[in-house]
Amino acid sequence: MPRGPVPERLTWAVENLGLTPGDRVLEIGCGRGVAVALICERLTSGTVTAIDRSATAVEAARRRDEEHVAAGRAVFHTAALADSAFPEASFDKVLAVNVNLFWARSPDRELAALRRWLVPGGALCLCWEPPDARRAEQIAGKVSAAVAAQGFAAAVRVGVTGAGSRLVCVRAQG
Ligand SMILES: C[S@@+](CC[C@H](N)C(=O)[O-])C[C@H]1O[C@@H](n2cnc3c(N)ncnc32)[C@H](O)[C@@H]1O
Numbered sequence: 383m384p385r386g387p388v389p390e391r392l393t394w395a396v397e398n399l400g401l402t403p404g405d406r407v408l409e410i411g412c413g414r415g416v417a418v419a420l421i422c423e424r425l426t427s428g429t430v431t432a433i434d435r436s437a438t439a440v441e442a443a444r445r446r447d448e449e450h451v452a453a454g455r456a457v458f459h460t461a462a463l464a465d466s467a468f469p470e471a472s473f474d475k476v477l478a479v480n481v482n483l484f485w486a487r488s489p490d491r492e493l494a495a496l497r498r499w500l501v502p503g504g505a506l507c508l509c510w511e512p513p514d515a516r517r518a519e520q521i522a523g524k525v526s527a528a529v530a531a532q533g534f535a536a537a538v539r540v541g542v543t544g545a546g547s548r549l550v551c552v553r554a555q556g
Pocket of ligand 1: 479
């Protein structure tokens with residue numbers, strides 16, 4: 383079980399990934415490592431690589447998920463997505479939650495890299511808990527168009543937390 387409270391958006395986001403136990407997963411903007419713990423619980427032979435540009439967040443995530451790091455299931459790197467490099471077809475699934483670069487500016491360069499790093503048919507889930515319905519629609523529209531422009535097939539999924547917050551996920555298949 384992950385330590386401490388688990389925001390509903392992260393449980394929902396991880397469910398949207400549709401993990402299988404052998405998946406190799408990349409999380410972008412992992413924060414304090416809460417979603418990484420949820421992902422590790424669903425893996426057997428699979429692994430998760432998590433990046434965040436904040437060294438403070440990565441330190442906290444390594445502490446929180448130390449058992450998964452020790453078991454070789456989780457690896458954390460302090461790095462911005464734009465400065466990261468992985469071999470082609472390194473991952474089966476990619477997740478980012480509440481990482482605004484994908485809608486706040488053009489994410490073409492980052493999405494092109496993610497398409498290379500994903501296996502053909504791999505899934506990219508870009509999820510948010512937006513402050514209101516208008517922002518949710520704006521995000522869904524912008525992100526769907528951006529992933530489609532990189533050759534992904536996109537589907538928008540929406541949800542609501544128990545407290546009534548909206549959730550939106552653009553699930554893109556390579
Ligand atoms: C709002 S927090 C979300 C953390 C976690 N995903 C969650 O939903 O609780 C956004 C995180 O993404 C990281 N981040 C933002 N832009 C990034 C980028 N371009 N590359 C890597 N990490 C990034 C931030 O440092 C921060 O930890």
